[in-house]
Amino acid sequence: MASDEIKTTPTSEGSDKKLTSHDITMLGIRSSLLQAAFSYERMQAGGWAWAQVPVWKKIFGKDKKGLSEAMTDNMEFINTSPPLVSILMGLLTSMEEKHVSRQTIRGLKNGLFGPMAGIGDAIYWFTLMPIVGGIAASFAAKGNPLGPILYFLVYVGVFLCRIPFAHLGYNLGTKAIDVIQENSEIIARVATIMGLTVIGALISSYVSLSLKVKIGTVALQKDFLDKVFPNILPLAFTFFLFWLLKKKKVSPIVLIAVVFVLCIVCSFFGIM
Amino acid sequence: MAITLMQGLMLGLFAIVAGLDSWLEVLYIFRPIISCTVAGLILGDVQMGIIAGGLTELAFAGLTPAGGTQPPNPAVCGIMTVVIAHTTGVAPATAMSLSLPFAMLMQYILLMFYSIFTVFMPGMDKAAEQADTKKFGRYAYLMMAIVCAAFFIVIFLSAYAAQTPMQALVEAMPKWLIHGFELAGAALPAVGFAMLLKVLLRMEYLPFLLLGFVVASFINYSNVLPAAVIGVVFAMIEFFRDKKNKKLQDQIEALKQSGVSGGEEDGI
Numbered sequence: 001m002a003s004d005e006i007k008t009t010p011t012s013e014g015s016d017k018k019l020t021s022h023d024i025t026m027l028g029i030r031s032s033l034l035q036a037a038f039s040y041e042r043m044q045a046g047g048w049a050w051a052q053v054p055v056w057k058k059i060f061g062k063d064k065k066g067l068s069e070a071m072t073d074n075m076e077f078i079n080t081s082p083p084l085v086s087i088l089m090g091l092l093t094s095m096e097e098k099h100v101s102r103q104t105i106r107g108l109k110n111g112l113f114g115p116m117a118g119i120g121d122a123i124y125w126f127t128l129m130p131i132v133g134g135i136a137a138s139f140a141a142k143g144n145p146l147g148p149i150l151y152f153l154v155y156v157g158v159f160l161c162r163i164p165f166a167h168l169g170y171n172l173g174t175k176a177i178d179v180i181q182e183n184s185e186i187i188a189r190v191a192t193i194m195g196l197t198v199i200g201a202l203i204s205s206y207v208s209l210s211l212k213v214k215i216g217t218v219a220l221q222k223d224f225l226d227k228v229f230p231n232i233l234p235l236a237f238t239f240f241l242f243w244l245l246k247k248k249k250v251s252p253i254v255l256i257a258v259v260f261v262l263c264i265v266c267s268f269f270g271i272m
Numbered sequence: 273m274a275i276t277l278m279q280g281l282m283l284g285l286f287a288i289v290a291g292l293d294s295w296l297e298v299l300y301i302f303r304p305i306i307s308c309t310v311a312g313l314i315l316g317d318v319q320m321g322i323i324a325g326g327l328t329e330l331a332f333a334g335l336t337p338a339g340g341t342q343p344p345n346p347a348v349c350g351i352m353t354v355v356i357a358h359t360t361g362v363a364p365a366t367a368m369s370l371s372l373p374f375a376m377l378m379q380y381i382l383l384m385f386y387s388i389f390t391v392f393m394p395g396m397d398k399a400a401e402q403a404d405t406k407k408f409g410r411y412a413y414l415m416m417a418i419v420c421a422a423f424f425i426v427i428f429l430s431a432y433a434a435q436t437p438m439q440a441l442v443e444a445m446p447k448w449l450i451h452g453f454e455l456a457g458a459a460l461p462a463v464g465f466a467m468l469l470k471v472l473l474r475m476e477y478l479p480f481l482l483l484g485f486v487v488a489s490f491i492n493y494s495n496v497l498p499a500a501v502i503g504v505v506f507a508m509i510e511f512f513r514d515k516k517n518k519k520l521q522d523q524i525e526a527l528k529q530s531g532v533s534g535g536e537e538d539g540i
Contacts, residue, residue: 032298036412037396039389040460042467046396047296050412053405064403071400071408075393076471077464082297110472115504118497133329136305140326143319147326148309155300186514190507192472193480197503199472200484203465208458231489234462241466242473255463256390263459264452272455 018058019097021167024090027055028166031086032159041256043079048089055093070096073106079202080113081120086162088112090169098174104188111191114198124158207234213271275315275359280432282314283351284424290347291423292416295382304328307350315358324353324364331368345382348426349375355431374430380450381422383457389415390460480506 030051037046049071060066080088088109095105132154140147210233211221218224225232244250266272275283290310294302301307305325312321332346352371357364392411399408473481480503487499 032296033412035296037389037392037415038295038386039393040386040457041390041393041464043461043464046393046412046415049396049400050409053408057405067405068401068403071403071405072397075397075400077468106471110468111503111507115497115500118500122497133303133305137326137329140305140309140322140329142326143323145309145318145322148305148322151303151305151329152299152301159299183515186511186518189514190511192477193510194500194503194507196472196477196481197484197487197506198500199465199468200481200486201488201499202484203462204485204488206461207465209455229489231485235485237459238462238465238469241462242469245466245470252463252467253391253394255466256460259459259463260387260456263455264449267448267452267455 017097018061019055019093019170023055023058024093024166024170025163027052027089027093027170028086028163030054031089031162031166032082034080034082034085041252042075042077045075045078048078048085049074052089052093056096059093059096066099069102073102074109076106076110078109078113079206080117081124083124083158083161084116084120084165086166087169087172088116090166090171091173092169094170094173101188104191107188107191107195110195111193111198114195114202128154128158203234203238204231207238209233209237209272211272275355275432277432279314280428283311283355283431284428286310286314287347287351287423287427288420290351292420294345294347295416295419302345302347302350304332304346304350304353307347308354311351311354312358315354317354317358320357320364321354324357324367325350327364328353328368343379344372344375345378346375347423348378348430351427352430374426378423378426380453381426382419383453385415385419385422387453387456387460390463 033051034044034047036050038044039046052074053071056067056070060070091112092105092109095108132151136147136151136154138147139150208231211225213220221233241255244255245252263272286307290302290307293299301310305328308325308328309318309321312318312324315321328346328350332343332349349368349371352374353364353368356362356370357367360367360370362370392415396408396411399405399411469481483506484499484503487502491498
């Protein structure tokens with residue numbers, strides 16, 4: 001980690017080196033804001049972008065158009081692992097600093113957030129928490145204050161890891177940048193492929209629709225749809241919305257309203 | 273033992289901190305083992321708080337928000353477990369199950385926020401487009417403020433003002449409305465994915481989307497890692513193929529060039 005760079009002024013290292021080590025440290029801390037603006041529609045997008053606003057402001061400076069493009073691009077759906085996100089932020093920040101094409105940055109982001117969410121959940125929720133929680137709870141259940149103290153310290157450590165993680169991502173990006181830029185077209189394509197594979201999986205696991213309707217004695221969902229193809233309804237619904245967005249140019253706000261009304265009406269009549 | 277106004281306010285303040293932490297998932301002080309202990313500290317019964325924390329933490333061990341589902345809110349469950357044990361004198365384990373309706377209430381409120389906050393997205397989009405970072409940040413602050421206020425109100429009312437009416441409210445909410453919100457919560461990600469597809473999807477990529485979908489539908493695994501690995505496999509195959517193609521292309525170009533120039537110079 002280039003901690004000796006802390007004191008150098010932002011502009012002293014040439015035009016494309018605008019960020020100091022301190023900026024990356026702050027980015028790591030600000031990565032805590034990932035879920036600040038969480039909503040179902042785009043999950044962490046708002047907080048994801050907000051956390052990175054200070055570094056973008058430094059990178060783009062007076063270039064309002066660049067800043068606008070970066071912010072707009074990062075308002076797309078994202079859902080990744082909070083404790084690991086600073087790696088991704090650091091990596092993409094190094095790309096932004098070198099003004100790599102928007103297509104490549106977006107491709108990398110979309111290709112990486114899904115796998116990182118999977119890895120993060122596996123590490124933090126399914127491995128670390130049961131172990132630390134189990135040990136700490138066994139102390140606490142006997143009234144020993146060591147339980148909560150131990151637990152707290154471990155998670156302060158998890159929080160502090162965001163800082164070296166941000167540097168790790170940033171340094172990784174700076175080193176890999178030439179390779180990435182040289183092959184940016186291929187990488188964007190490959191990252192899109194990876195991203196779409198993951199998005200396909202996400203549609204299957206995040207979107208859920210299930211009918212309660214029975215035709216005679218046949219339960220439409222359990223006896224028919226699930227037998228034909230499980231999760232076919234979420235896929236069909238997503239494609240229906242995609243079609244409305246792309247071909248019919250329906251605004252996302254209208255789609256959200258439609259989803260709400262549809263669900264509450266379906267719930268009222270016991271359809272879903 | 274009754275809870276004083278001061279204690280009620282202190283619990284409310286702690287609920288703001290723990291609630292914001294559960295919203296952001298940063299320090300994990302929203303987990304029962306911490307929230308119970310702090311609530312015990314506020315009520316002057318640390319020992320009981322720690323014991324309740326141990327029990328509740330274990331009960332919540334399997335309830336994780338990983339994968340997008342929202343379990344009963346652990347921060348509220350932790351605080352209310354200690355409050356109920358303190359006020360009614362029941363054992364921490366009994367208090368924990370009595371606190372679940374409050375944790376469920378908070379969960380419903382959060383589910384509602386997850387859905388409703390969608391209305392702020394067009395505003396954030398507009399601020400992003402105008403590169404108006406101040407306005408952009410204001411939306412994020414507003415959402416966090418709403419969450420904090422909700423946590424304060426729920427805990428202050430449940431702990432100090434009105435335990436019984438709160439419990440009744442949870443039971444009185446029409447089932448179809450709660451269920452409707454749950455359904456909307458499960459269906460709304462489809463809008464986000466549709467928007468993502470609008471940007472990313474081209475015909476040549478469709479097979480990969482379907483592949484990921486099929487893998488996740490038939491491999492019942494807790495996360496999308498298997499699909500991601502298969503995505504990596506195909507990405508690598510494509511990567512090496514593209515690289516090879518590019519190299520061949522370059523060689524053809526080089527041959528063409530040398531063929532042309534060589535032909536002229538050497539006269540072969």
